[in-house]
Amino acid sequence: MDKDHRQISIRLNGKKHNYEESAEPEAAAANEEDELLSLPEPEKKTSKIIDFGKRLHERKKNDQPFWDDGNREQGPKLPLKRKKKRRTTIGLSLKSLPMSMIIAVVSAVIIGISFGFMVLTVFTSDRIEPTTAPSMETNEPLGTPVITEGEVTIPALTVDIVQGGAFSTADKGEVGVANLQRSGYAAVISKANEPVLLFIGVGNNREEAAAVADLYKENGQEVYLKSLTIPTVQMPATETSSATFLAEGGELFHELITLSVNSLNSSSPTEKQLTAIEQKHVQWKEKQQQFVSDFSELSEPASAFASSLSSAVEQLKQPNSNQQFWQVQQSLLDGLLIYQELIQKAQSNG
Template identity: 25%
Template structure:
């Protein structure tokens, strides 16, 4: 046996040593070849095979797989499309949008046909149904309704509580003659002479302190002016009544602010104009007593807003406080009418 020749083979970059055994009659190996099968049609090419002891490096060679002519043409077209960089592949291309619209129209048409076949309804029938539902909703809005509750908690500066309306009116007139604000408000079986009003205790107390400083007798008092089960001729009148309360509460608070910004003035006037516009449109459908009560409140709150948005003196604006008290009394009389 002859001497073994070492051979190092590099496959995919990894070196492996081999020894070749030769018999006496065998000739020395001149070439080494390798074949590797992959999913692609590939071959391996020997870069260097001469001389013993040298590193053999194999290079992968990918060859084209023969295909039938039809498949070759199809593959060729596909490659051309993929290589076309100017092709519009946007999700919202014209062709895509057109296809979507066509699908929607087709679906709607087909759905309408199926609906007609199984229910006998047409588009006109559906329109008539919708119109009937709208008319029903409108009739419900115009139907009589009940306001469960209008809750009003105020804090007042009170000059006195009297058992007769005549005595209360005499005291109220005397206060006005002195240049102050005063209104008569019925509380149960008695009559109260109110000379100041606030949404909060602090607001009423501030007015009471002014009266005390001027030597006028005053007693702070909490007023519960809540009403329940109010009857209204139309359901849509409820927001009008509720917004009337909110408008009054805002006027009461702002009446104690020395100076209002333009934004605050514009905001409250916008609220008032929207509230009044509904009353102007609806008043002909109200009973005479309700219409009269609404008009009285509208007159008083309008007078309060006129004073509120005008340039006011730095001290207490007594005409404004009078308009606020009158607005409170006229609003409670409106609620009394709805009982």
């Protein structure tokens, strides 16, 4: 290699450049300067490229907000109006309930109301509206029999009773009767029902029975008021119509009760009232013999019923007093039980 023309190889940016040394240093320097000025600029390092579309896709995929670059189509939007969720309420309807539960609830209500009325009727004596005795469907006056072809219908007899108690046996009831009668009160026991009931007063309606009950309350006696109805009865019609004896006896019985209760207010029966009741009693007694003749099987209770009413009429003639009142009540209570027995026998024979 010639010393005057030495070559130098330089590699820049992967490119090889050859340089020769010139004998003339100045010329070589000039040439080198020219070469240096003509060298290509080094390549700039490439920076990382950000793909905003890709990022937008990823952020939308991840439900993340995207910055607003001015493109409103791709920019963030206001959230859509969401409908308010309706409150869910849990409601019950009859259709959703089982039939067995509905029947049980209705039955419980009916039983509760019935029991309430029963307790009100049996265990209360004050503030109860008076009740009147029912009449026949044909609106016949009380005590007037309904006569049809071959049959006589005797109207029902309804009264209100002052009840003094109930006993498991008749023997215990008799002890209660004896104690009350010994104290001057009226008392009988009804064996028609179980338990045995103690009756200590009678009125045509609730108001009259309450007036009698007040006398017991003043002396500390616990009492109850209840209605008692002796039902209608159909009896064979006879040529003498003797069956009307029972109907007229029931009417007389009601009138005697009224006179008895009125005497509590120190209003003794007037002469006119006593005369009227006595005449009616005599006329009724005249039919007794014919009735016993036509219905011999009823002769015993019919005679006993007539005797109890006769006793009440006689006692009303006595001077008004507390003793006289209870004697009349005793005769009427006796007559009530006998009349009940008489109707029961008439029904069984019919």
